[in-house]
Amino acid sequence: MILKKEQKYIISPELNSLNRFSPKLKIAVLASGEGSNFQVLIDLAKKELFDIDIKILICNNKNAGCVKRATEEKIPYFICDESSCKNRDDFEKKIINKLIESDIELIIMAGWMKIVTEKFINSVRKKIINIHPSLLPSFKGKNPIKDALENGSLITGCSVHYVVPEVDSGELIIQGALAINKDENIQNLTNNIHEIEHLILPFAISEAGFTVRR
Ligand code: GAR
Numbered sequence: 342m343i344l345k346k347e348q349k350y351i352i353s354p355e356l357n358s359l360n361r362f363s364p365k366l367k368i369a370v371l372a373s374g375e376g377s378n379f380q381v382l383i384d385l386a387k388k389e390l391f392d393i394d395i396k397i398l399i400c401n402n403k404n405a406g407c408v409k410r411a412t413e414e415k416i417p418y419f420i421c422d423e424s425s426c427k428n429r430d431d432f433e434k435k436i437i438n439k440l441i442e443s444d445i446e447l448i449i450m451a452g453w454m455k456i457v458t459e460k461f462i463n464s465v466r467k468k469i470i471n472i473h474p475s476l477l478p479s480f481k482g483k484n485p486i487k488d489a490l491e492n493g494s495l496i497t498g499c500s501v502h503y504v505v506p507e508v509d510s511g512e513l514i515i516q517g518a519l520a521i522n523k524d525e526n527i528q529n530l531t532n533n534i535h536e537i538e539h540l541i542l543p544f545a546i547s548e549a550g551f552t553v554r555r
Contacts, residue, residue: 364394366546367443371448372453377538397417397445399420400418400421401422403422421439433464446553449469468553472501477509477510497519516541
C-alpha cells in the first residue's frame with residue numbers, strides 16, 4: 342500500500358468487507374473508559390451491519406462512560422472494581438467466572454487499562470484481542486500517544502493484536518497509521534487516532550471471529 346498525499350491515513354491489511362456470522366458472533370467487551378470503540382460496535386450491530394452479539398460489557402470503574410453506554414443500550418454489564426476485591430487473583434477470578442457464564446466466543450479489550458495475567462489468559466480459554474493506540478511494537482504501555490509525540494516520531498497510529506502474556510505483544514491483526522504533523526498537539530493526535538481505531542476495530546473482530554469459527 343502506498344500512502345498518497347491526499348490520504349489522511351493508511352490501513353494494513355486493506356480489508357473491505359466484514360465477515361458474516363450466522364449465528365451472530367458472541368463477544369464480550371472489556372473496557373475501562375469512555376467506550377467510544379464500544380459504541381462503534383453497538384452501532385454497527387444495531388444497524389445490522391455487523392453480525393455480532395455483544396453479550397456483556399465488563400468494566401473496572403462504575404463511573405466510566407462505557408457503563409453509561411451499556412445502560413442506555415440495554416447491554417448487560419458487570420462492574421468489577423479491583424479495590425473491592427481481596428487481591429488481583431480474586432479480581433481476575435470474578436471476571437473469568439463472568440466471562441465463562443456469559444457463553445462468549447471472543448473477548449475484545451477496547452480501552453481495557455488493566456494488565457491481565459497469564460493465568461487469566463489460560464483460564465478464559467477464548468481468544469482475546471486488544472486495541473492499542475500506537476504502531477506496535479513501538480510505544481507499548483500506558484501513554485503511547487504522548488510517548489510517540491515526545492520521542493519525535495513522524496508517524497504513529499493504532500494496532501489490534503491477539504493478547505499474549507507479554508503486554509502489548511502478540512500477533513498483529515490490523516494497523517492504521519498517520520503522520521504526526523509539525524506542532525501537533527496531543528488532543529488532536531488522540532482524536533485522529535480514535536478515528537482510525539473506530540475504522541479498524543470491527544475488521545479486527547471480523548478476522549478474529551473468522552479464526553474462532555474455522
Ligand atoms: C483507545 O484509544 C484504546 O486504544 C486505548 O484506550 C482508548 C479507549 O478509548 N487502549 C489502551 O491504551 C490499552 N493499552 P475508548 O474508551 O473511547 O474506546
